[in-house]
Amino acid sequence: MITPRSVSWVVAGTLLTAYSTLSVHRHRRMESTGYDLGIFEQGVRGYAHFRAPVAELKGPGFNLLGDHFHPVIAVIAPLYRLFPSPVTLLVVQSALLALSAVPVTRLWADRHGVRAGTCVGLGYGLAWGVQQAAVFDFHEIAFAVPLVARCVVLLARGRDRAAAAWAVPLLLVKEDQALIVAAVGALLFRRGERGIGALLVLLAVTVAAAATLVVIPAFNPDDSYKYFGVTEPDSDNPLLRLVTPMATKGPTVLALLAPTLFLGLRSPLTLLLLPTLLARFWASNPFLWGTEFHYSAVLMPIVFVAAFDGLRRVRTSGLPDRLTHGITRVAPIAIVTAALVPTVIGAQPLGRLLDPSYGRVPSRVDAARTILTTIPDGADVAASNHLAPQLTGRCRVFKLAPAALALRPEWAVSADLDPAVAGSGEGVTAQELAAWGYRPVARGGGISLFRLRN
Structure with missing residues (x-):
């Protein structure tokens, strides 16, 4: 009953x-x-x-x-x-x-x-x-x-x-x-x-x-x-x-x-x-x-x-x-x-x-996730808004901004200006990252990965 x-x-x-x-x-x-x-x-x-x-x-x-x-x-x-x-x-x-x-x-x-x-x-x-x-x-x-x-x-x-x-x-x-x-x-x-x-x-x-x-x-x-x-x-x-x-x-x-x-x-x-x-x-x-x-x-x-x-x-x-x-x-x-x-x-x-199309994960997201696996567990990372929660479970994550870069995290990852991937609060350009001493190491899936030069 x-x-x-x-x-x-x-x-x-x-x-x-x-x-x-x-x-x-x-x-x-x-x-x-x-x-x-x-x-x-x-x-x-x-x-x-x-x-x-x-x-x-x-x-x-x-x-x-x-x-x-x-x-x-x-x-x-x-x-x-x-x-x-x-x-x-x-x-x-x-x-x-x-x-x-x-x-x-x-x-x-x-x-x-x-x-x-x-x-x-x-x-x-x-x-x-x-x-x-x-x-x-x-x-x-x-x-x-x-x-x-x-x-x-x-x-x-x-x-x-x-x-x-x-x-x-x-x-x-x-x-x-x-x-x-x-x-x-x-x-x-x-x-x-x-x-x-x-x-x-x-x-x-x-x-x-x-x-x-x-x-x-x-x-x-x-x-x-x-x-x-x-x-x-x-x-x-x-x-x-x-x-x-x-x-x-x-x-x-x-x-x-x-x-x-x-x-x-x-x-x-x-x-x-x-x-x-x-x-x-x-x-x-x-x-x-x-x-x-x-x-x-x-x-x-x-x-x-x-x-x-x-x-x-x-x-x-x-x-x-x-x-x-x-x-x-x-x-x-x-x-x-x-x-x-x-x-x-x-x-x-x-x-x-x-919506059946929403049930599929876009291939660019899989490509982006593959790049993120390059970052080792426990690393310090400055990340843009939509990428941050992909990393917070295993890394020390900062908002991608000058205040965080001043701490010299080893990695930085930014989303390109793609509405499907990019998030709000993107405050640092590739040129600025280069000025802070970061070099690009990978790009794809709408994201760019940078690493601090030794």
């Missing part, structure tokens, strides 16, 4: 297969990047060998705790010690994102049946915010997604104290997750759990302040938290700043709410989105405003659970039974369709799995 519990794990297993297949294949095609897969591998590699999480790609001797407060990534260290590869991080991330579908699927299945739960679970797993995170390298935020999912599901079930307990570990994922923890605390306070709610808000504020004002500056070479400096105002009017440019921020809000038929607007759980969205829209970094990258993954569980709560409120709102029954039947189908159609037509990353 198919139960809500079993179907939730089937959905998660399906998503794990899709996420890991695409992310690992993307890495095989040299589409992964040093920023951020290589950086996080270097940090985890440090933990795995009982050292500080130093990421040379961020700068010589740079401790990742001087960038963000994410001690949670240390839990990957034992697995990485057994399987020292960037693929380990990609699979871990895929598993975490897939795991977040379990409580969401089961919540819907328990109330509306296995078929509805399956539709919504797949709709959640194929939602753009989750897909964008699954395909773009590795980020610590992957740990937050299942924690948020479990926390919000418990809120929807009325288990407020258990929800508070699941919110606390978010403070070990990244300093900005304190926004969600504080929001959960405020919601609990509003529900009548005033002691726990106030304590959760106080804990979130305290940990965030300690992380950004004490811990991170202590490990940062500039003795500061640099992300305080990316909020220069674009407008003297704070309200105007939060909504402009409307052409970017408006569609992001619409993209969050529309896939669940705006049902979440009937639920107070949707308020949990506000602190994170306001912080993103207040920042001057345009990457934070849109729907790309991993920034919205942590919001997707809130959206889908709020939709469940919103549908429940619709059913008890006094509308005609025929209407509410129709909405209840149509909603799960509409939710999975809203996620499945963009994927099938190739508008979302997982659509690449349906």
